[in-house]
Amino acid sequence: MWIDLNAAGEFKFDNNYDVCVCGSGPAGITIAPRLNKAGVKTLLLEAGGLEISQTSQAVYAGKSVGVTYYGIEACRLRYFGGTSNHWSGMCARFDPIDFEDRGIWGLPGWPIRFEDVYRYEDEARKIVDIDYAPFERPAMPLWRDPRMQPIRKVMSPPTRFGPKYKDELHAAKNLDVALNANVLDVRLDENKRAAREIIVANYAGARFSVTAKFVVIAFGALENARFLLNARSDIDAGLGNQGDFVGRCFMEHLMVPLGRFIGMSSPIWEQGSVGLNPSFDLMRKYGVGNAMLGLNPNAEPRFYGRLAPFKKAWHELTCSSSFLLERARRNELYVCKGDGELTTLIEQAPNPLSRVTLDANARDQFGYPRLVLDWRLSDLDHKTMRILAEELGKAVAAQNIGRVRIASDVIEGAVPALGMHCHHMGTTRMSATPKYGVVDGDCKVHGIENLYIGGSSVYPTGGGCNPTFTIVCLSLRLGDHLANRLQRI
Secondary structure, three states: OEHHHHHHHOOOOOOOOEEEEEOHHHHHHHHHHHHOHHHHHEEEEOOOOOOEEEEEEEEOOOOOOOOOOHHHHOOOOOOOHHHHHHHHOOOOOOOOOHHHOOOOOOOOOOOOOOHHHHHHHHHHHHOOOOOOOOOOOOOOOOOOOOEEEEEOOOEOOOOOOHOOOHHHHHOOOEEEEEOOOOEEEEOOOOOOOOOOEEEEEEOOOOOOOEEEEEEEOOOHHHHHHHHHOOOOEEEEOOOOOOOOOOOOOOOOEEEEOOEEEEOOOHHHHOOOOOEEEHHHHHHHOOOOOOEEEEEEEEOOOOOOOOOOOHHHHHHHHHHHOHHHHHHHHHHOOOOOOOOOEEEEOOOOOOOOOOOEEEEEEOOOOOOOOEEEOOOOOOOHHHHHHHHHHHHHHHHHHOOOOEEEEOHHHHOOOOOOOOOOOOEEEEOOOOOOOOOOOOEEOOOOOOOOOOOEEEHHHHHHOOOOOOHHHHHHHHHHHHHHHHHHHHOOO
């Protein structure tokens, strides 16, 4: 059954569900079919409709008070299929080193192993339509420096989860889907140990009650945190917040203008961009995070934020004037079209001060406080940027294929002008105990026996790759865990 709550009238849910999955992004749309195939009666709730709408998107409005971040609203889509609707399609696995406790974060890392996640790799490949190609490092015989190694990635078409799985979900025998179903609260039993009721509303203000044996919240890292902090009907601090970790350790992969380079005469540049990861030895030697680094011999500068058109126009004027360009490059790194550019996706360290909180002075249309994002970088982030830039420059020079000029703010440890990858992670991090996180190794909220979190908000660390493929693997794992728990009831 599919139901649009905006047109539901006096509709009531049958409240005989085994699992209620809240959110229809890559996590929710992976979990729900998995449960359906296991014979689990499941309800999938989506806050938006089948297409984007201003009414639904308005719930995502928020405020940035830390490092400037324009992605609170721009990075998120609140309709069926979630952010898969603008996903670029890059797929990669975390590296085994990402699951090691290297003692560099100041917090515990993953309480589960590489093998626990990627035993679902083959199934996840089919879900995101990349079963045609393995994750193997490409042969790059012209790159000979061991500090860096060729990137291991595969591009999805990209898969749009809503359109791809809509018909399958319509035909599912054990699955109901509700659109325009805004989850407002999860209320607990009298012992405050289990979720007993989910409060849902449509956009006309009508409210509905749902009960299920298990509940999965899969709204994305920003909204997962906001929802748990706002769910204060039974616990003043919000759900899962006994360790004061809900909303903390927000991470985004860092898009940093590390510098520019001049490519010397070498056939390596004939193939275009060169993509690299730091070697495990390099990361262990210097105690830095992971990354994807790109050497692009023909740059196309990008601009972000409300002033992007002005920035672009001024940039083009400067690059077209030898007089202005000479002076601009004396004092700062200035990349013009056609220059060699360094592109980056750099792991951000988990930092408890980088966090989501609530804005008591701004509320959404349902009366709940909006989110405030205080995005912060740490000393380790600056160290990682600097070391990777320096080692990449050394590797390029050692092979005599070019020369790298590193941006002065990267060398000096200043906050660079950051772009966005829209990779929201952390905020409900996975940990063995509530002292350092919100969910356990099975994605269950600490202290609540039947409440789970899906998606990259559970990542204790962000790795050096796009998060979507790992979201799918973890969601398959969570679906199996829930099906196994139901068998034991």
